[in-house]
Amino acid sequence: MPSETFAKPSSPAENGILNDKIRNIAIIAHVDHGKTTLVDSMFRQSGIYRENEQIAERAMDSHELERERGITILAKNTAIPYGEYKINILDTPGHADFSGEVERVLTMVDGALLIVDAVEGPMPQTRFVLRKALALGLKIVVVINKVDRPASDPARAIDRMIDLLIELGADEHQLEFPTVYACGLQGTSTLDAEEASRPETMGDLTALFQTILKEIPAPPGDKTGSLQLQVATIDYNDYLGRIIVGRIRRGEIKQGQTAALVDREGKITQHRITKLFGFQGLKKIDVDKAFAGDIVAVAGIPEIQIGETICDPLNPEALPPIDIEEPTLKMTFSVNNSPLAGKEGKFVTSRQIKDRLAREVKSNVSLRVDDGPTPECFVVSGRGELHLGILIETMRREGYEFQVSKPEVLTKEVNGELHEPSEQLMLDVPEDNTGACIERLSVRKGELQNMYTENGRTMLEFKIPSRGLLGFRSEFIRLTRGQGIMNAAFSAFVPWVGDIGTSRNGVIVSNEQGEATAYAMKNLEDRGVFFITPKTTVYRGMIVGEHNRSNDLLVNVVKAKKLTNMRSAGADVLEVLSTPITVTLEYGLDYIATDELMEVTPQNIRLRKQSI
Numbered sequence: 001m002p003s004e005t006f007a008k009p010s011s012p013a014e015n016g017i018l019n020d021k022i023r024n025i026a027i028i029a030h031v032d033h034g035k036t037t038l039v040d041s042m043f044r045q046s047g048i049y050r051e052n053e054q055i056a057e058r059a060m061d062s063h064e065l066e067r068e069r070g071i072t073i074l075a076k077n078t079a080i081p082y083g084e085y086k087i088n089i090l091d092t093p094g095h096a097d098f099s100g101e102v103e104r105v106l107t108m109v110d111g112a113l114l115i116v117d118a119v120e121g122p123m124p125q126t127r128f129v130l131r132k133a134l135a136l137g138l139k140i141v142v143v144i145n146k147v148d149r150p151a152s153d154p155a156r157a158i159d160r161m162i163d164l165l166i167e168l169g170a171d172e173h174q175l176e177f178p179t180v181y182a183c184g185l186q187g188t189s190t191l192d193a194e195e196a197s198r199p200e201t202m203g204d205l206t207a208l209f210q211t212i213l214k215e216i217p218a219p220p221g222d223k224t225g226s227l228q229l230q231v232a233t234i235d236y237n238d239y240l241g242r243i244i245v246g247r248i249r250r251g252e253i254k255q256g257q258t259a260a261l262v263d264r265e266g267k268i269t270q271h272r273i274t275k276l277f278g279f280q281g282l283k284k285i286d287v288d289k290a291f292a293g294d295i296v297a298v299a300g301i302p303e304i305q306i307g308e309t310i311c312d313p314l315n316p317e318a319l320p321p322i323d324i325e326e327p328t329l330k331m332t333f334s335v336n337n338s339p340l341a342g343k344e345g346k347f348v349t350s351r352q353i354k355d356r357l358a359r360e361v362k363s364n365v366s367l368r369v370d371d372g373p374t375p376e377c378f379v380v381s382g383r384g385e386l387h388l389g390i391l392i393e394t395m396r397r398e399g400y401e402f403q404v405s406k407p408e409v410l411t412k413e414v415n416g417e418l419h420e421p422s423e424q425l426m427l428d429v430p431e432d433n434t435g436a437c438i439e440r441l442s443v444r445k446g447e448l449q450n451m452y453t454e455n456g457r458t459m460l461e462f463k464i465p466s467r468g469l470l471g472f473r474s475e476f477i478r479l480t481r482g483q484g485i486m487n488a489a490f491s492a493f494v495p496w497v498g499d500i501g502t503s504r505n506g507v508i509v510s511n512e513q514g515e516a517t518a519y520a521m522k523n524l525e526d527r528g529v530f531f532i533t534p535k536t537t538v539y540r541g542m543i544v545g546e547h548n549r550s551n552d553l554l555v556n557v558v559k560a561k562k563l564t565n566m567r568s569a570g571a572d573v574l575e576v577l578s579t580p581i582t583v584t585l586e587y588g589l590d591y592i593a594t595d596e597l598m599e600v601t602p603q604n605i606r607l608r609k610q611s612i
Contacts, residue, residue, distance in 0.1 A: 019293035020218040024088045024247065026105055026138070028130055029115035030123035030487075034145040038115060038184030039078075039089065043281060045187060045205050046080040077108075077245065077295055079279035082209050088279065088295045092129050104232040104306065106132050107322055108247040108295055111139035111216035114161075118144050118152035118181075121160040123426060127489060131168050140165075140177045141215050143208065148183045148199035151455075155193070178215050180208050219247070221292030226312035227251035227259065229296075230319045231304055234362065240275055240299040244310075247295045249319060251312060254289040260311045261301055262318035270313055274300035305362070326412075327368050327381035328421035328466055328490060331388060332405040333357065335376040336599055338608060339513060339539040344601040345401020350376045353402055356395060367391070381410060384466070384490065385589055392600055393585055401601045403608075406592045409466045412493060419493040420465055427460040427476075428485040434458045436479045444468030445497045465497050466490075471504060473590045504593070506552040508545035509609055510538040514558035521577055524555055530580040531607065532557070543596065543607035546581070552609075583607060 029035035080087045090105045106112075112133045116122050122130075133140065142161055144154045158179060165175055181196035182189040188202040191211070195201055228250040235243040253259070255276040261269050277284040277297040290296045298310065307321040335341075335350050342348050347356070357369045357378055368381040382388040385407055392404060411420050425446065429437055431453055437460060438448060446464035453459075469488060476486055508528050510516075518534040530545035538544055538557060547553045581587070583605050588598040592607055599606040 019221065019223055019291050021084055022086050022088065022219055022293045023111070023212055023216045024090070024109040024219050024293070024295060025141075025212060025216055026090045026092050026109045026112045026133070027115065028092055028112050028126060028133060029145075030117070030120070030126045034117070034184040035091070035115050038143070038145060038182060039091070041184055041187035042080055042089075042205060042208070043078075045209075046082055077105075077279060078282050079295075081280070082213070085213055086294075087209075087212060090295075104322055106136055106138065107230070108232050109138065110219050111141065111212075113141050113143050113212070114177075115143045115145050115184075116157050116161060117149075118147045118154050118157050119149050121157040122164045123487060127164060127168070127424065130164070134165070134168055134170050134174060139216055140170075140174055141180065141211055142177050143180045143182050143189075144196070145182050145184050147181050147196045147202075148186065154181060154196055178211055180211050182208060219293030221248065221250050223252065223291045223293075225250040225292070226315040226317070227253055227310065228312075228317060228319055229253060229298070229310040230322070231306050231308050231310070232322070234304075234306060235297070237299070241302055242304060243275075243277075243297050243299045244301065244304055245295065245297045246310075248290060248292050250292050252289055252291045253296065253298070253310070255287070258313055259301075260313040260316040261304055262309045262311055262316050263305065264308060264321055266318070268316050271301045273298055326410070327366065327383055328410055329384055329388065329407050330379055330381040330410055331407045332372055333378045333380050334372065334374075334403055334405075336401050336403045336601070337376075338403070338542075338599050338606070340537065340599075340606075342401070344603045346399030346602070348401045353400065354378060356398075356400060360391060364391075385470075385586075389585055389589055396600050396602050399602055403597045403599045404589075405597055406594050407470060407589060409470075411496065414493065418496040420467065420496050422463060422465050422491045422494045423469060423488045424491045425462040425464050425469065425486070425488045427458075427462070429458055429460065429480050430483050431456050431458050433480045433484065434460065437476070437484070440472075440475060440479060441468070443500075444472065445500050463491060464488075465494070465500065468500050471590045474587055475504075504546075504591070506547040506550050507543045507596075507607075507609075508547050508553050508555055510542045510544050510557050511540055511554040512556050512558045513539040516544070516557040517560050518577060519561040520555075520557045520559040524557065525578060527553060527555070529578065531583045533580055534577070539608075541609045541611070543609065 027035050027039065077088060077090045080089060090109055092105050114126070114130060116126065142158070144157055146152060147154055162175065180189055180191060181193065183199055183202065187205055188199065189205045189207040190196055190202045191207050229246050229248045231244045231246045233245045235245065237243055253273065253276060255273055257273050258270055259273055261271055276287055276290065278287040278290060279285070279295065284297055287296070301310070309318040311317055333353060335353065336348065347353070357380065361367050361369050366383045366387065370379045372379050380388065382391070388407065409420050411418055413419070427437055441462055441464060444464060445468050446462040448460065449463055450461035451458065473486065476484055508530070516532055516534055516536045516538055521530060521534060528545050528547045532538065532544050544557055585605055588605050588607055592598055595610050597608050597610055599608055
């Protein structure tokens, strides 16, 4: 624990007192740049764990899908004690599809740790969240992580960081960022670039903690004023009901007090604060009161929504609502009506699907749900394929069975002209595949903006309409033989670019219902590649493979070999089939065409034609 304290020089709030023993920071990082591992080390060195306490790795990745995919989906907050200071840390999702989470988190902090891999430098998902942080005027502390990697080059990473900040419009104060060199896995850090070149000589994370206390300002807010607390995230508890998390902007809040809620329409209602929680590590702890600048969880207000304000009943003054970026992609969720409907799911009716989507909208502010053309359809709009894909995967794991349509981009009119969303795309591909990738993306209206080759791999940066990326992921895997890395982030709405060509072949469709047989599939192998294996239950209209030509092909994959009393020469020869393509959720969303659907159940992902 530190013996030295760091009183941050800051002017007192007008007619009030600042909470200068608190620091509120967000953590920004690209996937696999070591954010979660670094936070694990900060936990260990802060002393919040008992000596005999069992510690889980990647503690901040608490969501099941986060651990599986290695990405941050939900914004989470934790608190680390350091001497007499309390450091509130808010984890930000790196992907643009979760921008609703990002925007809410960044309104609660005063600075950000930007974690950059010492080998790769800043990446597209870093760019997205960093742009938001700079727009809010947050103080940026750059952490060059993984300096112990063999090919690490901290100086180049910093140069690219400066270029990125200039490109994003950072002011001169933001360009003069403090830099900490670290190895999150080992729990070491230093401020000295020369020492960072010898990672084995670096000390613990004291340099990082001290930089946070010195560089990140104390949260503004008058501790003695009337209460103002804005809702940033919502959780739910079976015993306490709706629990909101937000930062106290002014005054203090006490457990058991009466508070006023000002909703988005300006309506004022009064409620009792039944529970008040602070944070310590990853746990919520009961507190009697909290002051301006702190981040707390509050229970007792049943109908509160994100962006609304909890105030003093004697002075109900609302804060401006949080501005969230619009959805860019939509798809239709509908009741499964295939011949196998209702056999695998627990929740299958339109009412159950509608209720589940309504619950999701209450906490997922980037999501929008509208009624579809029939009572059994719902148009769900989100920030991208990953955003909607996570929702679909979560619902199927909860036991829901339904079907979804091909994703479509949302357009809008700007000055009478049609605009569509575009994305910043970054590819890391083997040098031999560079030409093929550029060729395919140019057909999809991609504009090459930057390119450089190093150690046999080429980095390509494109600006491309979101439509151009639909279905490209599976094609990219084939082009690079699985050796390419692809990352994209929402950029802006741009004028409509016209028709975009795609190169998907036709599909192989079953014309019978039953179990697929090896005999039938072996005789059809020269027609394309299959998505199924023998013994798979199929039905008429189900897509069982991809044709090697541009047209769709109806086939009988359940045909059995005729039995005779004559022994053939090849009777004992084992039939060997080619390895089928495994249809995952992401593959299906990329693959299906406008006249096709993806059937989602807790046990299977199936592709089908809308009508045959």
